Amino acid sequence: EAGVTQSPTHLIKTRGQQATLRCSPISGHTSVYWYQQALGLGLQFLLWYDEGEERNRGNFPPRFSGRQFPNYSSELNVNALELEDSALYLCASSSYRDTGTFFGQGTRLTVV
Amino acid sequence: GEDVEQSLFLSVREGDSSVINCTYTDSSSTYLYWYKQEPGAGLQLLTYIFSNMDMKQDQRLTVLLNKKDKHLSLRIADTQTGDSAIYFCAESSGGYQKVTFGIGTKLQVIP
Numbered sequence: 393e394a395g396v397t398q399s400p401t402h403l404i405k406t407r408g409q410q411a412t413l414r415c416s417p418i419s420g421h422t423s424v425y426w427y428q429q430a431l432g433l434g435l436q437f438l439l440w441y442d443e444g445e446e447r448n449r450g451n452f453p454p455r456f457s458g459r460q461f462p463n464y465s466s467e468l469n470v471n472a473l474e475l476e477d478s479a480l481y482l483c484a485s486s487s488y489r490d491t492g493t494f495f496g497q498g499t500r501l502t503v504v
Numbered sequence: 505g506e507d508v509e510q511s512l513f514l515s516v517r518e519g520d521s522s523v524i525n526c527t528y529t530d531s532s533s534t535y536l537y538w539y540k541q542e543p544g545a546g547l548q549l550l551t552y553i554f555s556n557m558d559m560k561q562d563q564r565l566t567v568l569l570n571k572k573d574k575h576l577s578l579r580i581a582d583t584q585t586g587d588s589a590i591y592f593c594a595e596s597s598g599g600y601q602k603v604t605f606g607i608g609t610k611l612q613v614i615p
Contacts, residue, residue, distance in 0.1 A: 396546075398546075425602065425603070427605075433607075434592075434605060434606065434607035434608055435547075435592065435605040435607075435608075437602055437603075437604065437605075440602050448602050482546055482547065484547075484603070492535075492537065492549045492552055493537075493549070493596070493603045494549060495539070495546040495547040495548070495549075496546050497545055497546040498545075498546045
């Protein structure tokens with residue numbers, strides 16, 4: 393069974409551009425979470441989607457947004473990129489049937 | 505609000521036991537997790553414990569939970585060089601809820 397998959401694995405953008413990151417959850421999982429792991433800052437919760445709805449949002453500006461599609465896959469969009477947005481973005485999924493939240497390998501976003 | 509704290513660094517010799525400690529503040533935490541992150545990789549769920557348990561053992565891993573003190577620990581027996589990684593303590597108030605992470609403890613295993 394496939395785990396959580398994220399694409400692309402690496403993304404390089406220039407300041408001011410937009411980035412789109414994608415995530416496919418484990419089959420049967422309806423919840424998708426996005427986390428940012430910036431250097432030295434640990435894992436910061438970004439967004440939680442469940443059944444197509446945004447359920448919770450971390451302390452990030454509105455230029456961080458996303459959505460969840462009917463097949464439960466998800467997109468994270470970051471507009472007006474800033475240098476400080478450079479980080480590893482991790483997607484995770486879970487289901488009320490499973491214990492535990494399972495992570496993908498992440499997308500390394502570099503803003504230059 | 506929720507907060508999870510853990511020390512930043514631990515160094516042990518190969519073959520010794522490692523103990524990584526964590527404290528959390530959310531009294532409604534139901535699930536406590538340990539995740540492992542190897543360099544350049546995502547997070548791997550190592551083990552978890554429900555808040556109504558005191559201890560859970562899984563091969564070389566032992567998780568101890570002191571709910572009164574909101575203290576969680578992960579013991580790795582016979583630590584190997586392959587155990588070198590960052591270990592994240594995490595909690596959630598439900599199996600279907602947002603997970604809050606600590607900053608991670610970097611475990612260095614000296615051969």
